[in-house]
Amino acid sequence: EAQVTQNPRYLITVTGKKLTVTCSQNMNHEYMSWYRQDPGLGLRQIYYSMNVEVTDKGDVPEGYKVSRKEKRNFPLILESPSPNQTSLYFCASSFDTNTEAFFGQGTRLTVV
Amino acid sequence: AQSVTQLGSHVSVSEGALVLLRCNYSSSVPPYLFWYVQYPNQGLQLLLKYTSAATLVKGINGFEAEFKKSETSFHLTKPSAHMSDAAEYFCAVRNAGGTSYGKLTFGQGTILTVHP
Numbered sequence: 001e002a003q004v005t006q007n008p009r010y011l012i013t014v015t016g017k018k019l020t021v022t023c024s025q026n027m028n029h030e031y032m033s034w035y036r037q038d039p040g041l042g043l044r045q046i047y048y049s050m051n052v053e054v055t056d057k058g059d060v061p062e063g064y065k066v067s068r069k070e071k072r073n074f075p076l077i078l079e080s081p082s083p084n085q086t087s088l089y090f091c092a093s094s095f096d097t098n099t100e101a102f103f104g105q106g107t108r109l110t111v112v
Numbered sequence: 113a114q115s116v117t118q119l120g121s122h123v124s125v126s127e128g129a130l131v132l133l134r135c136n137y138s139s140s141v142p143p144y145l146f147w148y149v150q151y152p153n154q155g156l157q158l159l160l161k162y163t164s165a166a167t168l169v170k171g172i173n174g175f176e177a178e179f180k181k182s183e184t185s186f187h188l189t190k191p192s193a194h195m196s197d198a199a200e201y202f203c204a205v206r207n208a209g210g211t212s213y214g215k216l217t218f219g220q221g222t223i224l225t226v227h228p
Binding site for chain 1: 169206215216
């Protein structure tokens, strides 16, 4: 089954404790991205990747890092989480930059 | 920069009534347009997409949308609402060129409530 898998689905952590949210897709897609969803703001892009070892900032990259060492994986790293990063996070992938995006189930992160 | 505006953060309809969710976009180049639906505690699922073919696009679950270039609109409609349509709906535009090529820009979302 074609899918984008995120882990964990739910995470509560403390301020400053590094964490990683994993994302994996099995569709051989080149384009992957991370979004955060906040009430009344829709989804905003954090980072995206056009291909292996090619990443770039989206609209709200501050406080986040990503890497793309393999085509299927695109982890999101929070080196020092802060409470304003409490949000619902989605990973998405698409075959290229013109086709529809497939989304993971989301990761609800709470930073206390 | 591209932007997407969804008019109405909440829309409430009766079961069987017409559903109309509005979306306007700004784009300097011909866009790719999408509607996604999000059910509670789930990810986003594609409803339909416009990619410069027919201006009236049919999607899943009886939804359709019409691309109107002159109005820069891509409104989502369904003739008869069903209780299972209750969800949050997002309109999105994808850059077809220029900077941030391929980026999806989302509207703020519209929560659809269907009452008996």
